Amino acid sequence: MLGTALVAAGCSSEPEGGKPLPSTTLSAPTDQPTTDEAPTPTPTPQPTPKETSLTxxxxxxxxxxxxxxxxxxxxxxxxxxxxxxxxxxxxxxxxxxxxxxxxxxxxxxxxxxxxxxxxxxxxxxxxxxxxxxxxxxxxxxxxxxxxxxxxxxxxxxxxxxxxxxxxxxxxxxxxxxxxxxxxxxxxxxxxxxxxxxxTGRGTNGQIIQRAGSRGAGTLQIKNNGSADVVVVVATSVPRQPQVSIYVRHGSDATLRGVRGSYWVFFKSGTAWDGVSRQFTEDCSFSKYDDRFDGKFDWTITLSPVIGGNASTSDVDPF
Incomplete structure (x- = not known):
């Protein structure tokens, strides 16, 4: 009985003074950390809703x-x-x-x-x-x-x-x-x-410009081409005309009162601007190569004709 009591005293966990010692719990090492939370379940894939086509x-x-x-x-x-x-x-x-x-x-x-x-x-x-x-x-x-x-x-x-x-x-x-x-x-x-x-067009036979005195010469114009034309009679350069006249395609016109010898220039096009006295689209500018004698009356045809005897050349815009 005495020996048993001594063994019990030696194994006591109380230190001197009667206070208990802190207890320590040892755990065996593991490869994975431990947690008190429940594992998250893997979500189950939901089928993708099919897009509906319109009727x-x-x-x-x-x-x-x-x-x-x-x-x-x-x-x-x-x-x-x-x-x-x-x-x-x-x-x-x-x-x-x-x-x-x-x-x-x-x-x-x-x-x-x-x-x-x-x-x-x-x-x-x-x-x-x-x-x-x-x-x-x-x-x-x-x-x-x-x-x-x-x-x-x-x-x-x-x-x-x-x-x-x-x-x-x-x-x-x-x-x-x-x-x-x-x-x-x-x-x-x-x-x-x-x-x-x-869409502007001049009136057939309309005098566009006239300057100086009038003479006795006459110029008859036949426009058999596909575009309207302004015919300019000038002593020297077309920007200083004696007279100019508007002739629609498929029409004739007569220019009277021409004086002296002169050159005949003509310009054609579409979209006539009466203010600037110019065609604004599809322009072309030409002149007859030969000078006209104002002592005679002349007829010109503004399109190629068989047996024609007047050549033309392109000139600068005027």
Whole structure:
């Protein structure tokens, strides 16, 4: 009994003074850190929902909505009163077309359409390049004859360029979708009427200029060519004429009161500007090589004729 008590005292965990010692728990080392949290379960893959294709009717409704959203922008372009207003409206329309293309890209065309939906998107993608091509003429500040281009002409050419681009877009969409599609019917504006500067013509037989005294000579003119012509009678240079007369193609006119010996110059073209007394497009400038004797009456035919005896040469613009 005494020995047992001593063993128990020696194994006691209480130090002197009666206070208990801190206990220590030892764990066996492991390869992985331990945690009290439950393991995160691996998520089960969910099937991706299949995108539904529109029906043919639904697709046409989507195109009709696109057209409705673009129509007002086209109208703003066509109603622009100045080139500055046109440029602003044109930029807004380009942005609208790009946004509508993005909206169309979010939908699936009907299966029966095949690759048609992709071609529709391609038609919208081609619009900017068409605009660049179709606005080239309006960006030029000179006419084909080198004269300053009227603002009304530039604006007409610019609006016509946008209209052409819209027509190209709508035609490409309709071709991609197939028969029964009328995309663009409301969006396409009517063709514009050219301004007077582009369609101007003088009156047949109209005297354009006259200077100095009159003589007794007569010059009969037959214009059998395809263009209107201004015939200039000048003692020396065409910019200082005795008299000049407008002769429409397919018409005749007689110039009276010619004096002395003279040269005959003629210029032809289209888009006659009565203010500057010049053709503004498709110009050509020529003269007869031989001088005319004012003692006689002459007849000239402004087109190549069999048996003709008068040669001509090109000259500088006048």
């Amino acid at each position: 043919a009717v639904g697709y046409k409704k989507a195109l009709a909505n696109v057209e409705m959203n673009l129509t007002r922008g086209v109208q703003r372009v066509m109603n622009a009163p100045t080139m500055a207003a046109f440029d602003q409206a044109r930029a807004e329309l380009a942005g609208s077309i790009a946004r509508q293309r993005q909206e169309l890209a979010k939908i699936n065309g009907p299966q029966s359409l095949g690759s048609g939906h992709t071609k529709v998107l391609g038609a919208f993608d081609a619009y900017p390049d068409h605009v660049t091509t179709n606005l080239a003429a309006s960006g030029e500040t000179k006419t084909g004859c080198g004269l300053p281009k009227a603002g009304a002409v530039r604006l007409y050419q610019a609006k016509t360029g946008i209209r052409t681009s819209v027509v190209q877009l709508t035609q490409a969409v309709n071709k991609s979708v197939g028969k029964g599609t009328n995309f663009g019917l409301r969006m396409t504006p009517p063709a514009l009427k050219p301004p007077p500067q582009m």
